[in-house]
Amino acid sequence: xxLGIKLGRRLVAAAGLDDERFIFRDSRFVxxxxxxxxxxxxxxxxxxxxxxxPAAVYCYAPTEAHSLTEQLxxxxxxxxxxxxxxxxxxxxxxxxxxxxxxxLRARDDLLAQAQxxxxxxxxxxxxxxLALAEAAxxxxxxxxxxxxxxx
Numbered sequence: 001x002x003l004g005i006k007l008g009r010r011l012v013a014a015a016g017l018d019d020e021r022f023i024f025r026d027s028r029f030v031x032x033x034x035x036x037x038x039x040x041x042x043x044x045x046x047x048x049x050x051x052x053x054p055a056a057v058y059c060y061a062p063t064e065a066h067s068l069t070e071q072l073x074x075x076x077x078x079x080x081x082x083x084x085x086x087x088x089x090x091x092x093x094x095x096x097x098x099x100x101x102x103x104l105r106a107r108d109d110l111l112a113q114a115q116x117x118x119x120x121x122x123x124x125x126x127x128x129x130l131a132l133a134e135a136a137x138x139x140x141x142x143x144x145x146x147x148x149x150x151x
Contacts, residue, residue: 002146003054004139005076006131007061009068012041013131014048017139022118024052025135027128030072041072045079058142060090060134088145090138098141110137 001023006013009030016024026048031040049057057080063069073089080087096104104110107130114133115121121129121136 001052001054002139002142003049003052003057004135004137004142005048005057005059005061006134006138007059007063007069007072007076008131011128011131012044012072013128013135014052015132015135015139016052016054017136017143020117020140022120022136025132026051027131027135030068037068037071038075042075042079045076046082049079049083049085054085056142056146057085057087058090058138058145059087060092060095060138062092088142090141094141095134095137098144107134110134 001016001018003014003016003024005015011027011029013027014025015022028041028044031037057076059073059076061069061073063073077087096110104113111121111130111133114136115129118133118136121133124132
């Protein structure tokens with residue numbers, strides 16, 4: 001299984017796909033207190049990686065240098081390295097141009113397309129749907145890249 005992870009400054013979401021259907025999904029809010037970030041999110045990422053046991057992680061983390069999302073990505077890399085799981089980073093370009101025949105323009109477009117593929121996204125809480133959709137698309141892009149490496 002390939003695990004897709006969406007890192008954001010407020011919410012982290014993970015989705016694992018098998019045969020284009022969810023076999024693993026989870027999300028968690030990021031602690032607002034900086035002192036809690038490392039310990040809480042480190043434990044959470046270890047739990048996710050252990051529970052999912054992926055062959056690889058494809059992470060979508062749009063970020064700027066020295067941001068909270070960058071800190072989360074560094075935590076993910078450390079936790080995955082401890083478990084010998086490769087982590088590959090995806091950009092906005094990777095996600096928005098790899099998902100459809102025509103590039104997607106907005107996050108709402110991505111959510112609408114993802115809901116067509118995975119209708120059970122609509123059953124989740126509204127504020128978690130977009131992050132889980134982005135994680136699922138990252139997993140799908142990762143699955144394709146594992147099958148047909150671009151490098």
